[in-house]
Amino acid sequence: MSKKILIINGPNLNRLGKREPDLYGSSSLNDLEEMLRNEASGFDMELDFFQANVEGAIIDRLHQAESDAAAVIINPGAFTHYSYAIRDAIASIHIPVLEVHISNVHAREEFRSTSVTAPVCAGQISGLGFESYTAGLYYFARRLTNE
Numbered sequence: 140m141s142k143k144i145l146i147i148n149g150p151n152l153n154r155l156g157k158r159e160p161d162l163y164g165s166s167s168l169n170d171l172e173e174m175l176r177n178e179a180s181g182f183d184m185e186l187d188f189f190q191a192n193v194e195g196a197i198i199d200r201l202h203q204a205e206s207d208a209a210a211v212i213i214n215p216g217a218f219t220h221y222s223y224a225i226r227d228a229i230a231s232i233h234i235p236v237l238e239v240h241i242s243n244v245h246a247r248e249e250f251r252s253t254s255v256t257a258p259v260c261a262g263q264i265s266g267l268g269f270e271s272y273t274a275g276l277y278y279f280a281r282r283l284t285n286e
Contacts, residue, residue: 142183142283145208146175146272148190149197149216155241171269178273182280184209194222201228201236209283211236212275219244219254230259235282237275240265 148168151158156167166174172188179186187208189200197218204211211229213236218225229236238257243266245252257263262278264271 142209142279143185143187143207144179144276144279145187145189145200145204145211146172147197147200147211147213147215148188149214149218150192151216152214153190153192166269171272174269175272175276178276182276184276184280184283194218194224197225198228201225201232205232205234208234210234210279212239212272212279213237213256213260214239214241214272215256219256221255223255226256226259229256235261235279237261237278238263239271239275241268241271242266 153168155171168190172186175186189197191197191200197215201211201213211232211234213229215222215225215238219238219240236259238254238260240263244254245265254263264274267274
């Protein structure tokens with residue numbers, strides 16, 4: 140039975156490849172999605188991608204995920220640090236959510252080391268570049284197989 144994993148990317152992640160390449164690399168969001176599709180092909184999982192720069196759109200998609208996904212990998216972007224609304228949306232759904240970040244948020248500006256969303260997630264992976272997402276896929280591939 141195939142498991143659907145929803146991957147949500149928050150604000151400014153549509154600018155990957157153009158935005159601060161010294162921090163985020165030169166690959167685009169499309170490159171990330173293609174890499175993850177290739178990784179997921181080795182597992183019995185289907186990926187669905189969603190990107191939004193608007194908080195409410197992310198909240199609506201999280202709510203919907205409860206009925207159409209087995210789990211969520213989310214990079215909330217800057218919403219990580221202050222969106223109690225996204226935090227509450229994650230807490231309100233009954234599927235596992237894993238928070239990821241491309242850069243090491245703990246090695247950057249002080250405000251980036253605080254996540255209001257991580258405490259309601261299964262875990263947080265940061266600082267591994269696009270491999271942060273891959274690590275999330277491996278986590279769910281193992282976890283969802285054992286359910």
